[in-house]
Amino acid sequence: MxxxxxxxxxxxxxxxxxxxxxxxxxxxxxxxxxxxxxxxxxxxxxxxxxxxxxxxxxxxxxxxxxxxxxxxxxxxxxxxxxxxxxxxxxxxxxxxxxxxxxxxxxxxxxxxxxxxxxxRRSSIRLDPASGDILNFSLWEDGKMVFRCPEAGRAKLRPPMVGGQHFEQGLVTIQDVSAGGIRMRLAAKLLKDISAETLSKGEIPAAEGKPVGPAAWTKGARLVVWIVLSEQADNGHQVFWLKGRISYRREDYLNKDVEFGLEITHHGKNDQSGKTAWTPVRENDVLELGTWVYQRYLERFRRGIA
Missing domain, CATH: 2.30.110.10 (Electron Transport, Fmn-binding Protein; Chain A)
Known part of the structure; x- marks a missing residue:
């Protein structure tokens, strides 16, 4: 066939x-x-x-x-x-x-x-078109949840990089693959997050040293929540992903920073409602790779791949 x-x-x-x-x-x-x-x-x-x-x-x-x-x-x-x-x-x-x-x-x-x-699915790097990505948030791994005494359970912290930053164009997704994400954070966002983090006292101030995303280097571990559009039925897919930074590149003109994230774990809710993290094999998150491949084929049919 x-x-x-x-x-x-x-x-x-x-x-x-x-x-x-x-x-x-x-x-x-x-x-x-x-x-x-x-x-x-x-x-x-x-x-x-x-x-x-x-x-x-x-x-x-x-x-x-x-x-x-x-x-x-x-x-x-x-x-x-x-x-x-x-x-x-x-x-x-x-x-x-x-x-x-x-x-x-x-x-x-x-x-x-x-x-x-x-x-090969794992080799396709898709530059998302407008509307492909509906929402995006980012946390530092280990700082995503906190224990709430009043509720008697763990609660999700506000993301370090959130949907409002994505909507404002302060964070852009450069490309997505079955095993990684390349993103660009604006210099203004890096500066604002650093100032906010210091003002909250979440990280001890160190004179002259950046904090938050401005301090991320190769090997830093992050958690991603990303919502991808399903154009066929006007639906969407939600992905929870953990990964480590594989490279960091600063634009020396405008001071924006580009990060490459290698996905190491894929999170899904289990029967109890908790997120169960599964290690990623061979740089291929099956569902994410399928989404990327389908978008690639759609573009090829339209002659723009």
């Missing part, structure tokens, strides 16, 4: 494979293991035959004979001159044989009768 983004014309498939061969395009070969985890290796298309392809793969310590009979997914990209963009393609294929090559190993794959457009 094919999708609107599937290619089945033999001449078109031949042309794309030939382009990948001629341009020495990088192939990613993804194998799903028995326990559900993925194993990826990179390679290069070496030969196109009537019934099979030869892909030379690198980075393996032993002959991948155990792969024979298993189905892998192959990803590659080719330049589309009409769109002036790189287009990603993928196809599933059984491994027919494996043998040592001059330097690495060759996988013999069944030649595809169809190609799907799209890259």
């Amino acid at each position: 094919t999708s609107p983004l599937s290619i089945t014309d033999p001449d078109t498939i031949q042309g794309l494979l030939q382009d990948a061969l001629d341009l020495r395009a990088k192939f990613i070969i993804s194998l799903t293991r028995e326990q559900g985890s993925r194993f990826d290796v990179s390679g290069m298309l070496r030969e196109i035959r009537d019934r099979n392809l030869t892909v030379e793969v690198s980075g393996l310590s032993a002959n991948p004979k155990s792969w024979v009979g298993q189905v892998v997914t192959c990803y590659f990209k080719v330049r589309d001159n009409s769109r002036k963009a790189d287009i990603f393609y993928n196809f599933p294929s059984p491994v027919l044989d494996a043998a040592a090559s001059r330097f690495d190993f060759n996988l013999i794959l069944k030649r595809p009768v169809g190609l799907d457009i799209g890259q």
Whole structure:
């Protein structure tokens, strides 16, 4: 069964494979293991035959004979001159044989009768369009809840970065992927939060040293609440995510700061109403990756991906 983004014309498939061969395009070969985890290796298309392809793969310590009979997914990209963009393609294929090559190993794959457009979900970075993100809040991990004696239970603290900041454009989401978020915080927001934090006495004042987001560095742990639009039914999805900052970059002209957040845990409410945090495997939050992939396909159909 094919999708609107599937290619089945033999001449078109031949042309794309030939382009990948001629341009020495990088192939990613993804194998799903028995326990559900993925194993990826990179390679290069070496030969196109009537019934099979030869892909030379690198980075393996032993002959991948155990792969024979298993189905892998192959990803590659080719330049589309009409769109002036790189287009990603993928196809599933059984491994027919494996043998040592001059330097690495060759996988013999069944030649595809169809190609799907799209890259690995975990690799897609989506620049959200207007209306894609409905709300956004941010806390420092460990400072999200407090014990309320009057209520006799834990309560949620106001976020350090909240919906009002998002609405005012003081925090913007640069891109979203299955395993991360890139955000930009305005210099004014950093300054305001630092002043407010010091005024409340939440952090001891240290002369000349920033506090709050202005002090976040690589490795700092955060909690994110993000609401994403579901355009198909005018609904929305809510995500609770924990992560650590993977990089920090300051704009030296306007002093805005960009943060990259690697998602480490995905939170869902259990039967008691408490949030249960599940570690993220292979940088892929399934539901978030699905949302990103669907937006990517919608844009591609409209010719703007």
